[in-house]
Amino acid sequence: MIDPESRRVLELARAARTPSQANKAAVERRLATALGVWAGAGAATAAAASGGNVGAGKLAVAGGLKWWLGSVALLGAGATYVALSVMPARPDAGVAQKRVPAAAIASSQPASVTVSAQAAGETAALGVAVEQPDPRQARSARPALSRVLARSERTRAAARTAQASELDLLHRAQAAWRAGQARSALGLLDQHRARFPRSALRVERDALRALSLCELGRGREAAQLARQVLAREPHSPLRAALEQSCAL
Amino acid sequence: MNAPELASLLIAPNQPPSQPPNPPIVRGLAAVPASARDQSASSAPPTFRAVYDEHFAFVWRLAANRGVPARALEDVAQEVFIVVHRKLPEFEGRSSLRTWLAAIVRRVVADYVKKRGNRAAGDETLADEPPAGVSPVEQLERKLALELLDSLLAKMTSEQREVFVLHEIEHLSGAEIAALTASNENTVWTRLRAARRTFQEGVARQQARRRAEQP
Numbered sequence: 001m002i003d004p005e006s007r008r009v010l011e012l013a014r015a016a017r018t019p020s021q022a023n024k025a026a027v028e029r030r031l032a033t034a035l036g037v038w039a040g041a042g043a044a045t046a047a048a049a050s051g052g053n054v055g056a057g058k059l060a061v062a063g064g065l066k067w068w069l070g071s072v073a074l075l076g077a078g079a080t081y082v083a084l085s086v087m088p089a090r091p092d093a094g095v096a097q098k099r100v101p102a103a104a105i106a107s108s109q110p111a112s113v114t115v116s117a118q119a120a121g122e123t124a125a126l127g128v129a130v131e132q133p134d135p136r137q138a139r140s141a142r143p144a145l146s147r148v149l150a151r152s153e154r155t156r157a158a159a160r161t162a163q164a165s166e167l168d169l170l171h172r173a174q175a176a177w178r179a180g181q182a183r184s185a186l187g188l189l190d191q192h193r194a195r196f197p198r199s200a201l202r203v204e205r206d207a208l209r210a211l212s213l214c215e216l217g218r219g220r221e222a223a224q225l226a227r228q229v230l231a232r233e234p235h236s237p238l239r240a241a242l243e244q245s246c247a248l
Numbered sequence: 249m250n251a252p253e254l255a256s257l258l259i260a261p262n263q264p265p266s267q268p269p270n271p272p273i274v275r276g277l278a279a280v281p282a283s284a285r286d287q288s289a290s291s292a293p294p295t296f297r298a299v300y301d302e303h304f305a306f307v308w309r310l311a312a313n314r315g316v317p318a319r320a321l322e323d324v325a326q327e328v329f330i331v332v333h334r335k336l337p338e339f340e341g342r343s344s345l346r347t348w349l350a351a352i353v354r355r356v357v358a359d360y361v362k363k364r365g366n367r368a369a370g371d372e373t374l375a376d377e378p379p380a381g382v383s384p385v386e387q388l389e390r391k392l393a394l395e396l397l398d399s400l401l402a403k404m405t406s407e408q409r410e411v412f413v414l415h416e417i418e419h420l421s422g423a424e425i426a427a428l429t430a431s432n433e434n435t436v437w438t439r440l441r442a443a444r445r446t447f448q449e450g451v452a453r454q455q456a457r458r459r460a461e462q463p
Contacts (some may be wrong), residue, residue, distance in 0.1 A: 001415065002444055006451045012393035014417050019308040023322065027304070030326045035333050118262065167388045201384050 166196050173208055183216035203229055207238040214246040222247040293339045300330060303349055306418060310350060313401070313413045320364075327356045347424045350414065354428075358462045400450040404443050411436055412443035 002010070010147045102111060135212035189209045192199070199205065213222035226247035242248050304325070311324045331352050339348060382390070401409050410429065414420040415436075422440075426433040 004442075005453075005455060006448045008417055009393045009396055009451050012390045013397040014309065016390035017309045018305050019321075019325075023308065023325075024304050027322055027329065028300070029323045030322065031300075031329055031333075033325065034330060110328040151318045163388055163393060167385065167392070168461065170385065174389055201388075204383075204385060 010241075164194075166192065166199060166201065169195070170201060170205065170208070173205075177208060177212050177215065180215070182212040185212040186216075202231050203236055203238065207236075207242055210242060210247045211245050219246045270341060284444050293336050293341070294345065296329075296333050296336055299336065299345065299349075300329060303346065304329075306346060306356045307349060307353055308416060310353045310413070311357055314353070316357055316360060320360065324360055327360075328352050331356065342351055343427055344424055346418070346420060347428050350418075350420070350428050382425075396451065396454055403450065404446050407437075408443035408446070412447065415440055416444070416447075417422040 082135065169188055169192045173185045173192065174187060176182075177185035187210065189205055189212070192205050193202075196202075206225055210222045211227040213219075213225065222245070226242045226245070229242065230236060230248075307328050308321060308325050311321055311328070312318070316324050328349075332349065335352070339345070401412070404412060407429070411425055414425045414428070417424070420428070422436045423432045425436045429436070
């Protein structure tokens with residue numbers, strides 16, 4: 001058997017590697033395109049539920065039963081064109097086509113476009129076709145992506161060390177506060193604030209600080225800080241802890 | 249106020265509970281999820297949808313633990329399920345579904361590694377986007393645990409690593425792993441013991457370092 005500490009590390013690592021629903025939906029969309037599985041309402045629902053974001057040039061099209069029903073998402077860099085082919089409600093109703101530049105739909109931000117038969121009314125349905133982006137433009141977009149992905153190992157190692165020591169400081173502060181050593185906890189939190197002024201954990205730090213101030217009978221300071229915390233993060237999960245303390 | 253536990257202070261009290269405890273490690277068919285067992289027993293292959301829904305996370309984690317970087321995981325998972333889609337009608341239930349899937353993941357990842365060449369994965373296996381409903385502290389803990397796991401997996405032989413991941417993380421039984429790796433079960437347990445030793449010693453060393461750093 002494996003010891004409890006090792007088991008805990010394994011469980012945390014397993015959770016870290018477990019995919020999100022967004023990951024699952026993204027692969028589902030790709031499979032819908034590649035295999036044509038889950039066509040129809042199921043795929044349309046999956047695409048809509050997942051927010052319709054697909055990588056450049058990738059699309060998901062779901063076929064409807066009565067009408068053509070297309071749901072398309074595209075990442076809006078480059079001169080991708082979405083051709084909205086308005087298909088006739090009846091085979092003899094004729095065909096009209098309208099070409100809309102993607103840039104008009106999606107400015108500089110990745111965006112999604114969803115076209116539904118319902119939106120077009122009861123008498124017409126929409127077919128959607130997407131022209132793939134120019135491969136030369138896709139290539140020219142690559143260097144920027146590469147730069148983002150190719151952060152140096154040194155920088156990443158430094159970031160990891162900083163994160164570890166940041167977490168360690170907070171854990172020690174919390175342990176001190178739990179042990180009734182609020183003054184010591186405040187010292188550690190001061191260190192944290194000095195070293196990581198823009199920390200992603202500053203809400204947790206300030207909440208712990210407010211609780212420590214309560215322990216020391218400094219209710220007014222605690223209340224002021226707690227109000228600041230909740231003004232910054234009104235839906236913070238720490239609200240309950242603060243509301244139960246002297247701070248609020 | 250009473251000192252709330254870590255979960256109620258630094259970890260959101262309203263976050264979803266952590267994953268349910270791991271299922272007991274049992275050998276053979278019992279380690280296969282109930283739905284897959286039922287489907288195997290009835291000899292009709294499970295539907296593609298059911299396999300996807302039930303085993304997507306398994307496939308994803310397995311690929312990630314075999315060194316596929318985060319940005320390539322969607323490609324690899326897609327490739328795996330394309331093979332699954334093609335081969336599923338031939339699945340006869342002679343092995344467990346997870347063993348069968350793990351074999352596909354193995355082959356797809358081997359192809360991926362061959363195409364990728366010798367470029368180091370680095371810490372690309374870390375997810376870029378934090379999952380919803382997880383506090384920053386837990387995110388950080390998960391990230392550190394993942395880094396520790398990866399560093400310790402790197403110290404194992406490839407055979408030990410494979411057995412360790414399949415058994416300790418994915419909870420495959422010794423018999424399933426033996427079938428997958430075409431080795432006998434005793435060999436699996438021997439490799440697992442060695443891998444566990446490496447892992448536990450590494451975790452203990454890290455704990456000792458952290459204690460020593462504290463004043």
